[in-house]
Every structure is written in C-alpha cells, then in structure tokens.
Amino acid sequence: MDDNAENLNAVAQWAVDLMERLGGPGAGIAIALENLFPPLPSEVILPLAGFTASRGTFSLAEVLLWTTLGSLVGALLLYGIGVWLGRDRLRRIIARVPLMKVTDLDRAEAWFARHGAKAVFFGRMIPLFRSLISIPAGVERMPMGRFIALTTAGSAMWNAIFVLAGYSLGENWGLVERYADVFQKVVLGAVAIAAGLFVVNRLRQRRDQRRTA
Numbered sequence: 524m525d526d527n528a529e530n531l532n533a534v535a536q537w538a539v540d541l542m543e544r545l546g547g548p549g550a551g552i553a554i555a556l557e558n559l560f561p562p563l564p565s566e567v568i569l570p571l572a573g574f575t576a577s578r579g580t581f582s583l584a585e586v587l588l589w590t591t592l593g594s595l596v597g598a599l600l601l602y603g604i605g606v607w608l609g610r611d612r613l614r615r616i617i618a619r620v621p622l623m624k625v626t627d628l629d630r631a632e633a634w635f636a637r638h639g640a641k642a643v644f645f646g647r648m649i650p651l652f653r654s655l656i657s658i659p660a661g662v663e664r665m666p667m668g669r670f671i672a673l674t675t676a677g678s679a680m681w682n683a684i685f686v687l688a689g690y691s692l693g694e695n696w697g698l699v700e701r702y703a704d705v706f707q708k709v710v711l712g713a714v715a716i717a718a719g720l721f722v723v724n725r726l727r728q729r730r731d732q733r734r735t736a
Contacts, residue, residue, distance in 0.1 A: 538568050542575050547585035550575075551593030554682070558597025558654050565653070569682055573689025586686055587679070594647070594678035595671065598657040602670060605661020613662055635663050640673060647677030 541549040550572040557565045569590060576586045608616075610632075617628050635642065639660065646656035660670050 538571050539575065542572060543580060547581045547589040549589075550581075550586050551589035551596075554590045554593035555597040555600075558594060558657075559600060565681075566650075566685065569685030570689025570692070573686040574692070576686070577690045583686070583690055587683060590682045590686060591675060591679045594682060595675055597654070598647075598674045598678070599671075601654060601657035602661040602665075605658040606664065608658070608662055610662060631659070632663065635659055639663065639665055640669070643670060643673040644677040647674060648681045653681070 538550075538553050541553055543549070545552065550568070553568045553572075554565060557568060572586045572590060573583070575581070576583045614625055614628060617623050618625055642656055643660055643665070646652045657670075657674070
C-alpha cells in the first residue's frame with residue numbers, strides 16, 4: 524500500500540470515528556476543519572458522511588445540515604483572518620514578497636469588486652479556492668449577510684453532491700473520491716501553470732528594466 528492510500532485510510536478512519544462518536548455534529552466538525560486545513564479532503568469526508576448516514580448512524584437531512592454548517596463556520600473563521608489582515612497590512616506584506624507588486628493587489632481588488640459574489644459562490648465548489656476565497660472576502664469587507672448567504676448556498680450544493688453520492692453508493696463510496704481526485708489534479712495543474720507563467724513574465728519584466736537602466 525502506497526503512502527497516498529495509507530493517508531486516505533487514516534483520514535477515512537478518523538472521520539468515521541468522529542462521526543460515530545458525535546453523530547451529525549462530527550461530520551460538521553470534520554468539514555469545518557477541512558476548510559481551515561485544505562489537505563483534509565472534503566472529497567473523502569463528504570461521501571464517507573453520506574455512507575455513514577446510509578448505515579443509520581444519523582439521517583441524511585442531519586448530515587446535509589451539519590456539513591453545510593461546518594463549511595460556513597470554517598469560512599467565517601477565514602473571513603475573520605481576512606478582516607484582521609485588512610488592506611493596509613496586506614499591502615505591506617505584498618510589497619515585501621519577491622516578484623510581487625502592490626499594483627497586483629490593486630488589480631485583484633478591482634476584479635473582486637466586479638466578480639466577488641460569483642467568486643464566493645462558485646469558489647465553494649473548487650478545490651483549494653474553496654478555503655482561500657474567504658480571505659479576500661474578509662479583506663474587502665464583503666457585507667457579512669451577503670457572504671453568509673453565498674457561502675451557505677455554494678457549500679450546500681457542493682456538500683449535497685458528494686453526500687448524496689456516498690449515500691447512494693454505500694460501500695463503494697470511494698469511487699467518488701477517485702473521480703474528484705482527477706478534478707482536483709486538473710485544478711492544481713492549472714494553478715501551477717498560471718503561477719509559472721506569472722513568474723516567467725515578471726522575471727522578463729525585471730530583465731528588460733535592467734537593460735533599459
């Protein structure tokens with residue numbers, strides 16, 4: 524058994540123990556932690572919660588309610604981090620990061636002002652961004668009521684898909700994780716390519732500036 528399989532089994536066993544011990548709230552806690560620590564995969568926890576519900580540990584309605592509440596709690600904690608950072612502190616941090624410019628933050632803020640609502644809603648359904656999108660929402664002080672509504676709606680849709688799949692598949696709940704893993708790798712690959720292109724472009728800009736000087 525490779526390391527990935529061992530890690531998956533460890534996460535699955537931890538989630539099962541938590542849900543069997545605490546019931547629906549255990550599923551909510553697991554998903555709240557997944558929001559704060561993205562390496563904990565919701566693609567494993569959610570279908571496993573659905574499978575556990577199919578065994579009668581708790582009802583399907585309970586697991587959908589608690590996992591959505593857990594997603595909201597985790598998102599609000601990250602939103603709070605964004606509020607604590609604020610624009611001024613974030614600008615000072617960006618100014619010290621190699622290859623980054625404060626103007627990059629200005630463009631990001633302008634983009635969020637136009638597309639923030641869609642980003643928060645759809646971001647809940649994209650690996651990695653599901654957690655990170657709450658921070659810029661806090662930095663930009665998106666109205667709390669709007670943030671809660673968008674996060675709850677997006678999280679409820681994402682959670683329902685995986686919970687219902689696990690509930691329907693029963694013992695074969697692991698099939699969900701296999702297909703979700705492909706989607707996650709595509710997203711991470713796209714992020715890596717975009718980051719690589721950004722670094723190459725920024726290094727070229729610096730080289731051209733030095734030649735001009």
